[in-house]
Amino acid sequence: MSDKEKEKKQGTNISRRSFLKGVGTGTVAATVAPAILVGDSETAEAQTDGAASTAKIQLNINEKLYEIEVEARTTLLTVLRDGIDTGGNSVDLTGAKLICDRGECGGCTVLADGKAVYACMMLAMDAQSKQITTVEGIANGDDLHPVQEAFIQHDAMMCGFCTPGFIVSSVALLNENQKPTIAEIKDSLSGNTCRCGTYPFIFDAVETASEKM
Amino acid sequence: MASWGEASQSRLIGKRIARLSGKEKVTGKAKYTFDINRPGMLYGRILRSEVAHANVTDLDLTRAEELPGVKAIIPLIEVGRKIRYQGQEIAAVAAETDDIAKDALRLIYVELEELPFVVTEADAMAEGAPQIRDDWKANQSNPGKNEDGDVEAGFAEAAVTVEATYHTPVQTHVCLETHGNVVEWTDEQNLTVWASTQAVFGVRNDLARNLQLPANQVRVITEHMGGGFGSKFSAGTEGLAAARLSRMAGRPVKLMLTRKAEHLVAGNRPSMTQHVKAGATRDGRLIAYDMRGYGTGGTGGGAGFTGPYVYHVPNRRTERFNVAVNAGSQRAMRAPGHPQGAFAMDSLIDELAEKLGMNPLEFRRINDSSEVRQAQYTLGAQEIGWHRRNSVPGSGTGVKKRGMGVGSGQWGGGGGRGTQARITINPDGTVEAVTGTQDIGTGIRTAIAIIVAEELGLSPTDISVKIGDSGPGLPSGGSGGSQTTASVAPVIKTAAAAAKQKLFEHVAPLLQAPVDDLRVGAGTIYVASDRTKTVTWRQATGLLGVESISEGGNWNPELRQGGVAGTQFAEVEVDTQTGHVEVLKIVAVQDCGLAINRLTTESQINGGVIMGLGQTLLEERIMDPQTGRMLNANLEDYKVPGTFEIPEIKSIVFDTHRKVTGVGEPPCIPTLGAIANAVYNAIGVRIRELPITPDKVLTALAEKKA
Numbered sequence: 001m002s003d004k005e006k007e008k009k010q011g012t013n014i015s016r017r018s019f020l021k022g023v024g025t026g027t028v029a030a031t032v033a034p035a036i037l038v039g040d041s042e043t044a045e046a047q048t049d050g051a052a053s054t055a056k057i058q059l060n061i062n063e064k065l066y067e068i069e070v071e072a073r074t075t076l077l078t079v080l081r082d083g084i085d086t087g088g089n090s091v092d093l094t095g096a097k098l099i100c101d102r103g104e105c106g107g108c109t110v111l112a113d114g115k116a117v118y119a120c121m122m123l124a125m126d127a128q129s130k131q132i133t134t135v136e137g138i139a140n141g142d143d144l145h146p147v148q149e150a151f152i153q154h155d156a157m158m159c160g161f162c163t164p165g166f167i168v169s170s171v172a173l174l175n176e177n178q179k180p181t182i183a184e185i186k187d188s189l190s191g192n193t194c195r196c197g198t199y200p201f202i203f204d205a206v207e208t209a210s211e212k213m
Numbered sequence: 214m215a216s217w218g219e220a221s222q223s224r225l226i227g228k229r230i231a232r233l234s235g236k237e238k239v240t241g242k243a244k245y246t247f248d249i250n251r252p253g254m255l256y257g258r259i260l261r262s263e264v265a266h267a268n269v270t271d272l273d274l275t276r277a278e279e280l281p282g283v284k285a286i287i288p289l290i291e292v293g294r295k296i297r298y299q300g301q302e303i304a305a306v307a308a309e310t311d312d313i314a315k316d317a318l319r320l321i322y323v324e325l326e327e328l329p330f331v332v333t334e335a336d337a338m339a340e341g342a343p344q345i346r347d348d349w350k351a352n353q354s355n356p357g358k359n360e361d362g363d364v365e366a367g368f369a370e371a372a373v374t375v376e377a378t379y380h381t382p383v384q385t386h387v388c389l390e391t392h393g394n395v396v397e398w399t400d401e402q403n404l405t406v407w408a409s410t411q412a413v414f415g416v417r418n419d420l421a422r423n424l425q426l427p428a429n430q431v432r433v434i435t436e437h438m439g440g441g442f443g444s445k446f447s448a449g450t451e452g453l454a455a456a457r458l459s460r461m462a463g464r465p466v467k468l469m470l471t472r473k474a475e476h477l478v479a480g481n482r483p484s485m486t487q488h489v490k491a492g493a494t495r496d497g498r499l500i501a502y503d504m505r506g507y508g509t510g511g512t513g514g515g516a517g518f519t520g521p522y523v524y525h526v527p528n529r530r531t532e533r534f535n536v537a538v539n540a541g542s543q544r545a546m547r548a549p550g551h552p553q554g555a556f557a558m559d560s561l562i563d564e565l566a567e568k569l570g571m572n573p574l575e576f577r578r579i580n581d582s583s584e585v586r587q588a589q590y591t592l593g594a595q596e597i598g599w600h601r602r603n604s605v606p607g608s609g610t611g612v613k614k615r616g617m618g619v620g621s622g623q624w625g626g627g628g629g630r631g632t633q634a635r636i637t638i639n640p641d642g643t644v645e646a647v648t649g650t651q652d653i654g655t656g657i658r659t660a661i662a663i664i665v666a667e668e669l670g671l672s673p674t675d676i677s678v679k680i681g682d683s684g685p686g687l688p689s690g691g692s693g694g695s696q697t698t699a700s701v702a703p704v705i706k707t708a709a710a711a712a713k714q715k716l717f718e719h720v721a722p723l724l725q726a727p728v729d730d731l732r733v734g735a736g737t738i739y740v741a742s743d744r745t746k747t748v749t750w751r752q753a754t755g756l757l758g759v760e761s762i763s764e765g766g767n768w769n770p771e772l773r774q775g776g777v778a779g780t781q782f783a784e785v786e787v788d789t790q791t792g793h794v795e796v797l798k799i800v801a802v803q804d805c806g807l808a809i810n811r812l813t814t815e816s817q818i819n820g821g822v823i824m825g826l827g828q829t830l831l832e833e834r835i836m837d838p839q840t841g842r843m844l845n846a847n848l849e850d851y852k853v854p855g856t857f858e859i860p861e862i863k864s865i866v867f868d869t870h871r872k873v874t875g876v877g878e879p880p881c882i883p884t885l886g887a888i889a890n891a892v893y894n895a896i897g898v899r900i901r902e903l904p905i906t907p908d909k910v911l912t913a914l915a916e917k918k919a
């Protein structure tokens with residue numbers, strides 16, 4: 001087997017050696033950059049042996065029990081959005097969004113025992129003993145939560161992609177502090193990002209909801 | 214003559230009406246492309262180059278292909294071709310889970326022979342820089358030149374002149390839903406695509422062309438989409454890759470860009486650097502303008518910007534060119550070319566006014582021919598309390614200094630032909646409005662319902678609006694150029710009027726009145742000359758028997774108008790110890806023509822202001838000249854406005870005429886100049902380079918002292 005074939009077998013993209021080799025054979029390499037190709041796999045450790053170990057766990061989501069097989073690296077958000085329970089049913093709670101994938105935007109916010117958490121930053125395994133509430137579980141059947149009503153009334157959304165995260169964060173805030181000041185609202189929602197720029201109406205909505213609760 | 218009628222006659226149009234998709238959005242039930250899960254669906258990912266410039270010398274997908282769970286894999290570049298920027302696509306994979314797709318990318322073998330690169334404008338223009346385009350000299354396009362009047366004579370007449378260089382960096386769109394698609398072949402020849410796009414029909418035609426399918430065999434669906442801002446008009450490399458992977462695997466594929474890729478390859482607003490000299494007469498008339506400027510839109514062109522802007526200068530010379538760098542390409546971004554041009558012009562106007570010893574607002578009034586903006590200056594100045602501003606910039610006392618500034622903008626937004634729509638009235642009283650536009654967050658769905666409901670005497674929630682789907686075969690244009698409302702609304706209005714007319718024909722015999730004597734009330738149809746003669750909506754539609762009424766409309770240009778003026782005032786507070794700029798208040802006076810829905814129109818103005826604020830104080834794509842990479846391709850280091858940055862915003866829907874127009878873009882234009890001028894008014898030092906970050910403020914203050 002040639003050196004190159006061996007390298008291909010080892011995988012992991014391009015190696016620094018192949019660069020030097022490139023230089024050696026007369027081609028031009030301007031700079032040597034480490035980790036030449038990251039592709040789209042910045043966040044997860046690769047499991048390239050094809051036999052990732054899994055475990056069966058139970059999750060309590062929106063007061064419903066799900067039994068799910070997960071890998072150690074599986075996040076709570078992945079389970080909510082893409083999970084399939086052991087009965088073959090898809091969880092399909094896609095309200096929480098993956099936007100930044102690293103705890104910077106709040107798009108994936110859910111409640112864990114009433115506290116706002118980033119579902120992209122929580123491993124599914126760590127969610128086992130907690131009561132998880134997603135945006136789909138905020139309303140009481142057809143009765144919207146006052147926060148939801150107020151968001152509609154004040155048009156606290158445009159594209160709406162960030163809205164589920166803001167709804168959940170706002171509910172968490174009002175659960176703890178029924179009459180927040182505008183500074184407290186800004187502080188509590190500072191972990192959520194909206195690119196459409198709906199913030200002013202979100203602040204209004206939270207104030208209205210707090211008056212109604 | 215077609216008209217929208219008098220404001221006093223409108224039951225719904227121009228009122229504040231909650232958006233129809235509100236409930237779905239607040240409950241998490243709204244399904245975006247990213248949320249579509251199809252039976253048997255695979256997850257797609259793309260391997261991208263981390264290198265800015267290289268020859269691809271080898272590419273081997275074998276090991277990745279062998280990974281259990283991988284169902285399809287394709288190269289996206291050929292060996293022997295060139296990588297020209299970080300993030301460029303190398304290969305795509307579809308696998309059973311997203312994690313397996315990630316793993317597979319790591320098993321792809323690529324050999325790259327790196328080439329010298331340039332990623333900053335300065336490096337690209339430096340002597341001896343590597344040439345990254347064969348067809349441009351020194352990485353610069355041929356300049357576009359323009360000349361009007363007699364520039365030299367103008368300067369000779371000028372009492373004061375200002376010469377300055379203004380710069381705005383590359384800004385990225387940061388759509389929160391990244392670009393992407395879910396693709397499903399219903400059979401060999403028919404494709405259904407859920408696309409995160411602002412142009413359903415654009416994506417359909419794009420995919421059909423590239424896959425050599427008849428357009429009517431591709432169906433594109435965009436029920437909801439998470440932001441576009443100009444960057445989501447085509448299927449993109451990722452869309453085409455998903456379609457090919459899906460065909461190969463015989464299963465649906467979801468392929469969304471990562472946050473990092475979104476920053477790298479999904480478009481950006483080009484940078485701008487302009488050296489400008491301008492002069493004004495003693496009595497405050499702009500008389501001469503000479504500008505040479507450039508920007509980068511990545512490896513291609515497109516880095517244009519406006520100038521002179523808004524204000525008329527009789528004698529002017531301009532020269533603009535593009536600079537090529539090894540970075541992802543620009544795409545249209547909210548009012549392309551305008552915010553950066555406005556920032557420079559608004560700053561320049563302020564500098565000239567100061568040299569003349571004139572109030573900058575007065576100076577603007579003298580040079581602004583727009584009657585609308587003249588009225589806006591008065592209103593905005595009142596709202597912000599312009600009389601409170603420092604008459605001597607930087608004269609405030611204390612550590613935190615306040616200041617005020619003003620900026621202006623201009624946009625088109627008059628819409629155009631190309632929309633087909635159908636309004637159907639069913640015998641059971643239900644009403645459907647169908648057209649191929651899409652809601653990128655501006656609320657067109659609700660606007661359509663409002664127009665139809667107004668015409669038929671119903672309530673907006675009575676109208677089922679079906680948009681964001683090419684399936685019904687009723688095309689509409691992309692949502693760009695703030696054209697959506699002005700393109701769609703006239704067609705909807707005339708279609709609803711035609712449907713109403715048809716219904717009247719059924720009702721007239723029953724009410725024993727001529728058709729043109731019939732009117733709609735709230736849920737009723739009555740005879741104008743004898744109001745005792747009336748039927749309910751349901752009684753009326755019951756007369757239809759088995760046949761629904763279904764009518765199309767036409768784009769009546771009398772119902773819309775382009776050309777919107779805007780003005781904004783800002784008040785800021787600058788901490789002279791930390792350099793932090795806090796915007797306290799923005800007053801945005803925006804010409805909106807006839808606002809169909811005042812509530813969502815206010816939302817759009819707020820959103821524009823906030824995006825403009827981000828561009829002024831926070832946003833910048835930072836390229837590393839050493840490695841050729843973007844250093845802040847995430848949401849932590851690339852700062853977009855968050856709750857703490859939001860000032861009090863007074864969005865004023867400035868009614869001008871009763872014709873619809875678009876306002877998606879214009880409110881993001883005047884913000885930059887207003888804030889930058891306010892910072893100057895606060896500290897008495899001008900910062901001509903955006904974003905105005907604390908380091909720049911502190912440096913400027915230190916230089917002033919020295």
Ligand code: FES
Nearest residue numbers: 099101103106120
């Ligand atoms: S996706 Fe979880 S915080 Fe951004």
Ligand code: FES
Nearest residue numbers: 159160194195196
């Ligand atoms: S509404 Fe679009 S990102 Fe917040």
